[in-house]
Amino acid sequence: MNRKLTTSIVLVAGLLLACWPASAHHGNAAYDEEHWITIAGTVTEFVWSNPHCQIYMDVKGDDGKVVSWSVESQSPGILRRNSWTRDSIKPGDQITVTLAAAKNGVPVGFSGNKNGKIVFADGHVLKMDLR
């Protein structure tokens, strides 16, 4: 590889990095994918359906009030590739979910990509990576 080529590649890489924030992921428009948060609570329902599985859970806030959250996940096929089964999450499970919350402030979130995950009380983790 000649020097001119190396220099060009380094320059391109540098410019791409410098420009990254302006051209970052646009994503599911309803969700704030710039800020991933975690919520912890008790599973009330797990829906294994196509094309989107869903997790419903109760989360107790600092003020003691319980808020019911709805979490969008991926298709059963994609979840199976990430070692899930239809029994991976059950009502009563204590879980912590990493998600992008709805921008409008309702307790709904998206967890279905490489940033999303479920951590169980015993420490085991389920991911939702697309590939």
Add this chain to the structure above:
Amino acid sequence: MRRRQRCSAMVWTVALAAALAFSTAARAQAGQQQGVPKAAAAPAPKRDLSGVWQYQGTGGGGSTAEEKDMPPMTPWAQVRFDQEKPGYGTRGAPGGNDPILQCDPAGFPRVMFVPTPFEFVQTPTRVLQFFEREHEWRPIWTDGRPLPKDPDPTWYGYAIGRWEDDNTFVVESAGFNDKTWLGVTGYPHSDQMRVTERYHRVDHDTIVYDITVTDPVAYTKPIVTRNKIMKLKPNEEIEELPCVWSEENSFLKRIREPAAAKPVK
């Protein structure tokens, strides 16, 4: 000039200089620039695409071409474009009217850019693409027949294929309806759309994919996308992924519609 445009211009200027430095870059090297592992993969088998493949996209689903690379639209297409409300891209907004939200088929070529794999299956007369998305088969006829002259419109079109050389499979297709978008960012096409694809298997694990969409009813020039990468997934199986309207409808009501509602005051 906006920051993004300025950056884009600078990147492309330097990238052009880099490209010129590659005076004799081979096609396989182009594949390596697109993310093929440095460790040499085994050579590609001859005239064989069998296996499960995954398009290496951005993770959130994709489109036939980046918005910045789309050619100018005709007035016919502009009317449809203005009615689209996609969930992704520069026009992305909560809610929207993406046809797949009501379980319309993704259709072709959009299905090529979804974040789930497809399998190539070869028979003596057809190369079949079996897409996980919708669990849908796309037959590509290889028995020498021509494209039908005036095919009826379908979601996935009518396709014929031939081997250009031992590692390059070329597919021509036509006979599409005009109900599908070209990707998650929207963009219409007409029922006069014709598509040419090249599947160039540069090594055992990698296809370099080119696609050209020609649709004079909708666009003033062809849409040209080159050097996209597909990777072989040797231990993968195609899972079932239908869009089930009763399940999708429940999902929309319980999750997507609340998430897309106007902010609570």
